[in-house]
Structure formats: C-alpha cells, structure tokens
Amino acid sequence: MLIRINLCIFLCFMTLIVWGQGNVWTSSKQPLQEVENLKKLIKAPSFRNKDYNIKDFGAIGDGKHKNTDAIREAIEKCNSDGGGRVIVPSGTFLTGAIYLKSNVNLHISEGATLLFSRDSSDYPMVFTRWEGMECMNYSAFIYAYEEENIAITGSGLLDGNADLDHWWYWCGARHYGWNESRPGEQKPARAKLxxxxADEVNPRNRVYGDGHFLRPNFVQTYLCKNVWIADVKLINSPMWNLHPVLCENVLIERVKIETLGPNNDGIDPEACKNVWIRDCYFDTGDDCIAIKSGRDQDGRNIGRPAENHIIENCMFKEGHGGVVIGSEIGGGARNIYALNNTMDSKELDRALRIKTSSSRGGIIENIFFYNTKVGQYKEAAVRFNMFYEKPGNHIPTIRNIWVEKLDVTHGGKYAVLSAAYESSPVTNFTMIDCNINGVKEPYKVDYLKNITLKNVKINGKTYTSFY
Known part of the structure; x- marks a missing residue:
C-alpha cells in the first residue's frame, strides 16, 4: 500500500515537472487535472498533542508588559520536548520578534492578540530578503529560518501596531506620514542595497538595520519546509504581511488580512514550491497576492522559480492587484493556478496582473486564471507589463496564459492592457467564456502572439481578435 501511495505522489510530481517545460495547454481539463495532482502534494504538518501556555512562562496579557522572553522560552521548551502547540491565551500580549522553531504550532486563541512592539531594537538583525534582495536587516515580527513543520494557527489577532507615526512613514511618502522633520526614510538605503x-556583494555583508529605515516584514519563513498558517487575522503591518521565502509545502488557509499601509502586500510567496492559498480574505495597501522569485541579479543568480501555486476560493477587496506575478520575478514563475476567486472593490486596480522588466528577466509561464467573479476594478481585468521598472539587458518571457470564465460586472479603463517587447511578445494567450462589462475601452495591447479568443464579450460585443 505504501509503495502505491509513493508511486502516486511521484507520478503527480512528474506531471507538474513536465508542464514546467514550456508546453501549451489545449484545454482547461489539463490545468484542472494538474491542480488536483498538486493538492495531493500539499499537506498541513501535524504536531505532538502537547500544549505550552505562554502564561506558564511568565507572559502577562495586559498590552503593556513586554513578553518577548516568555514567548521565546515557551517556543524553545516546546521545540526541545519534540514539538506541540504554544498557546497564546485570551488577552493582549505585547512582544518583540518571535522566532518560530521546528515542530512548533504558535496558536493564537480566540480573544488573544499578539501586539508587536514599535521599538526597532526589539527586532534583531537576521538574514532576510527585502524587496527581493538578500541582506542583513531587522527580523520579521515572526521569523523562521531553515525550520520544518511550523505553524501559526488560531482565530486570534496579529497586530503589527504600525501607523503613520510608526514604521509606515519610513517609506518616504507624505501620504503615509513622512515629512522633512522626520528622522529618516528608506530611499538612500534602498538605493545602496x-x-x-548589482555589484554582487556578499549578501551577509549587506548590513542594514537601525539608521537605514528598511521596514521589516510581518511574517517571514525563510528556507523552511511544511509551513501552515490558518485562521488568524493580520492588521497594521509595517510592510509585506506573509512572506515565505525559498519554502516548500506551504498551506495558507482562512487567513484574513486587513492592512492599508504602504507596501502592505497580503501574501508574497517568493521562490517557493508547492503553495496552496485557499479561503482567504484580502483588503490591502498593495498587491493582495504577489508571487515572486527574487529581484534582478539576486533572483537570477539563485535561479529558483516560483512554481506550483494554487490560489482558490479567496475574496479580494482593495489592492493594486488581486492575483499578481512580480515584480521581483528574476527567477521566473511557472504553474500558477488561480480558480474560483471573487474580487470586488472600486479601489482594486487589476484582477490578474503580471509585472516585470528587462532588469528582471526570467520566464513566466503556465498561468491559469479560472472561474473568477469580479464586481468592479479600476484599471484592467488582465494586465501584462514588461516595463514595470528601469530597463536592463534581461528581457523577460511571458507565455502560456489561460483565462477562462472571467465574469466582470463593472470594469474600469480596460478589459485587457498589455505592454511587451516586440522581440518578446506575450505568447499563447487564451481567453474563453469571458464576459467583461462596463469598461471604457475594450483593450489596449501591443505585442501579443498566438491569441485565442472564444466566446469573449466586452461591453456586450463579441471579440475574436485584438488586432
């Protein structure tokens, strides 16, 4: 029996590998079967049936007492004993950085809040990625490095405690509280990084932290396996919310993210393999989900694509894009499946967004966008952009994009908006059974190759070509 199960898993894996080699779908049955195969590979980790209540380690839930040490001791004890759940009970627990260890499920109980400190000294330097670039910088508020079987669960609240006077203004935008009287902002350090x-300085010698104003992310799991995040709510993030990097087997489900600060992306899986995001809610200050694989040289040198991602049954409200690939996508992306999602906000810019540039490079392929219901959006239902940032010498490739059963009630400027290189057109773009209403213009495109339109209606008119 075990041999049969292992053989089934192997065949599922090989099917996904084959589809990462530039093949072209001819029917939605193919990617739908790939989704079912992939689901068999992604499982939540299991944990020893033992609880460790942080109050037993001295934690006080009054919102004032700093509980960093108590939480650390509970996690270390749980880990050394062989794993289990570290319980955050009802109450408001102020804390600095939390380091999550193997075989530990950090469980935020109903009525519990982890309130994160506004003091940057509570976030020691770690090896991290900042906007797709490797460096030494502040720890994420919850951080794990090279750990296995880790989780954040429970119906409680993670409050990043960021606002116009704490963390957000570091972005350097007046809209988020910056002005000339503030002590600093991120632009000089960002340019230096x-x-x-570009000079390929050893990442561990790219040292930032205090005085450089590069904001930490909320949750970052780096080089981890078997990551599970379920049921929690996140608010007031300093920057990106959930940021798994170079991880494998990631399941994120029933998570609610409501945070409208600068660069407040919802979930940013970066250079990860086998990711399943389901039944989540997004109302964000940037992209809701942005799939990444590293910026420019760092992304290309590491060469790890984002691959085998499922996004299903999610609700997308405000954001720069619903399902987004890029822009830090130097390692490429393949086999991305978004299905049965709902999007609706006058402040949602785009439904499907692929953004890159010739400073990035990389191959983006096999993107499946299926059965999506959209109320309203601002710019485009489908957006391709190869000119997102400064140009370089690494023209990207975008190919095999399949959009089927896209229904839009009240669109924005365009149904489809595309900007590509003549030497590298968006290739093998398919739209089937799409009904997009209320747009000002049906499309604005330049270089598209091998377009297939079947039963595509825009403002009630049927289109068989964009040329």
Whole structure:
C-alpha cells in the first residue's frame, strides 16, 4: 500500500515537472487535472498533542508588559520536548520578534492578540530578503529560518501596531506620514542595497538595520519546509504581511488580512514550491497576492522559480492587484493556478496582473486564471507589463496564459492592457467564456502572439481578435 501511495505522489510530481517545460495547454481539463495532482502534494504538518501556555512562562496579557522572553522560552521548551502547540491565551500580549522553531504550532486563541512592539531594537538583525534582495536587516515580527513543520494557527489577532507615526512613514511618502522633520526614510538605503546587489556583494555583508529605515516584514519563513498558517487575522503591518521565502509545502488557509499601509502586500510567496492559498480574505495597501522569485541579479543568480501555486476560493477587496506575478520575478514563475476567486472593490486596480522588466528577466509561464467573479476594478481585468521598472539587458518571457470564465460586472479603463517587447511578445494567450462589462475601452495591447479568443464579450460585443 505504501509503495502505491509513493508511486502516486511521484507520478503527480512528474506531471507538474513536465508542464514546467514550456508546453501549451489545449484545454482547461489539463490545468484542472494538474491542480488536483498538486493538492495531493500539499499537506498541513501535524504536531505532538502537547500544549505550552505562554502564561506558564511568565507572559502577562495586559498590552503593556513586554513578553518577548516568555514567548521565546515557551517556543524553545516546546521545540526541545519534540514539538506541540504554544498557546497564546485570551488577552493582549505585547512582544518583540518571535522566532518560530521546528515542530512548533504558535496558536493564537480566540480573544488573544499578539501586539508587536514599535521599538526597532526589539527586532534583531537576521538574514532576510527585502524587496527581493538578500541582506542583513531587522527580523520579521515572526521569523523562521531553515525550520520544518511550523505553524501559526488560531482565530486570534496579529497586530503589527504600525501607523503613520510608526514604521509606515519610513517609506518616504507624505501620504503615509513622512515629512522633512522626520528622522529618516528608506530611499538612500534602498538605493545602496540595489547597488550592492548589482555589484554582487556578499549578501551577509549587506548590513542594514537601525539608521537605514528598511521596514521589516510581518511574517517571514525563510528556507523552511511544511509551513501552515490558518485562521488568524493580520492588521497594521509595517510592510509585506506573509512572506515565505525559498519554502516548500506551504498551506495558507482562512487567513484574513486587513492592512492599508504602504507596501502592505497580503501574501508574497517568493521562490517557493508547492503553495496552496485557499479561503482567504484580502483588503490591502498593495498587491493582495504577489508571487515572486527574487529581484534582478539576486533572483537570477539563485535561479529558483516560483512554481506550483494554487490560489482558490479567496475574496479580494482593495489592492493594486488581486492575483499578481512580480515584480521581483528574476527567477521566473511557472504553474500558477488561480480558480474560483471573487474580487470586488472600486479601489482594486487589476484582477490578474503580471509585472516585470528587462532588469528582471526570467520566464513566466503556465498561468491559469479560472472561474473568477469580479464586481468592479479600476484599471484592467488582465494586465501584462514588461516595463514595470528601469530597463536592463534581461528581457523577460511571458507565455502560456489561460483565462477562462472571467465574469466582470463593472470594469474600469480596460478589459485587457498589455505592454511587451516586440522581440518578446506575450505568447499563447487564451481567453474563453469571458464576459467583461462596463469598461471604457475594450483593450489596449501591443505585442501579443498566438491569441485565442472564444466566446469573449466586452461591453456586450463579441471579440475574436485584438488586432
């Protein structure tokens, strides 16, 4: 029996590998079967049936007492004993950085809040990625490095405690509280990090932290396996919310993210393999879900694509894009499946967004966008952009994009908006059974190759071509 199960898993894996080699779908039955195969590979980790209540380690839930040490001791004890759940009970627990260890499920109980400190000294330097570039910088509020079988669960609240006077203004935008009287902002350090990446400086010698104003992410799991995040709510993030990097077997389900600060992306899986995001809710200050694989040289040198991602049954409200690929996509992306999702907000810019540039490079292929219901959006239902940032010498490839059963009640400027290179057109773009209403213009495209339109209606008119 075990041999049969292992053989089934192997065949599922090989099917996904084959579809990562530039093949072209001819029917939605193919990607739908790939989704079913992939689901068999992604499982939530299991944990020893033992609880460790942080109050037993001295934690006080009054919102004032700092509980960093108590939470650390509970996690270390749980880990050393062989694993289990670390319980955050009802109450408001102020804390600094939390380091999550193997075989530990950090469980945020109903009525519990983890309130994160506004003091940057509570977030020690770690090896991290900041906007797709490797460096030493502040720890994420919850961080794990090279751990296995880890989880954040429970119906409680994670409050990043960021606002116009704490963390957000570091972005340097007046809209988020910055002005000339503030002590600093991120632009000089960001430019320096870009140059260090271009010069291929050893990432561990790219040292930032205090005085550089590069905001930490909320939750970052780095080089981890078997990651499970379920049921929690996140608010007031300093920057990106959930950021798994170079992880494998990631399941994120029933998570609610409501945070409208600068660069407040919802979920940013970066260079990850086998990711399943389901039944989540997004109302964000940037992209709701943005799939990434590293910026420019760092992304290309590591060469790890984002691959085998499922996004299903999610609700997308405000954001720069619903399902997004890029822009830090130097390692490429393949086998991305978004299905049965709902999007609706006058502040949602785009439904499907693929953004990259010739400073990034990489191959983006096999993107399946299926059975999506959209109320309203601002710019485009489908957006391709190869000119997102400064140009370089690494023209990207976008190919095999399949959009089927896209229904839009009240669109924005365009149904489809595309900007590509003549030497690298968006290739094998298919739209089937799509009904997009209320747009100002049906499309604005330049270089598309091998377009297939079947039963595509825009403002009631049937289109068989965009040329």
């Amino acid at each position: 870009h140059q260090q990446m």
